[in-house]
Amino acid sequence: MRFDLTDLRLFLLVAERGSITHGAELAGLALASASARIKGMEESLGAPLLERRRRGVVPTAAGQALLHHARAVQNQIEAMTGDLGAYATGLRARVRLMANTAATSALLRDMLPAFLVAHPGIDIDLDERPSHEIAEA
Missing domain, CATH: 1.10.10.10 (Winged helix-like DNA-binding domain superfamily/Winged helix DNA-binding domain)
Structure with missing residues (x-):
């Protein structure tokens, strides 16, 4: 079918x-x-x-x-x-952000919402990883 x-x-x-x-x-x-x-x-x-x-x-x-x-x-x-x-109109962007658990819970929890409101054309892919994996990446 x-x-x-x-x-x-x-x-x-x-x-x-x-x-x-x-x-x-x-x-x-x-x-x-x-x-x-x-x-x-x-x-x-x-x-x-x-x-x-x-x-x-x-x-x-x-x-x-x-x-x-x-x-x-x-x-x-x-x-x-x-x-x-x-x-197609150039209004969107995607940012990949890696952060460890401490940064995610302490810093980014307050910063990301304000950033996203100020920059509606940007999408953020947040990838929480251990610090050593972030350094390797």
Whole structure:
């Protein structure tokens, strides 16, 4: 079973709108193309994803499961796009900081929050290690 991102987005739009026609319009697909994609998804899965009714469609149990996963994938794509967009505009940086337990609990506990507030474009990866490992690194 293979669904591409276009299939998942289309299914999400159709399920949320309760209509293949409206979902196809929002996805920028012709109705025949959208219908064929959904039918292909159902054939690939071996189970119906939508119950066709007189006034639209509703997800079946399998469709509900796919809807849950399609939303998660869509949310991850949006998060990825936002994260990568920040790098593309030069607004993000990542700093790797190694510190021993004493420094982490005594110094950095108070300093890091203020630093991060003052520099929202910087992410810090704090790696707590013994002092001898820090010196070797």
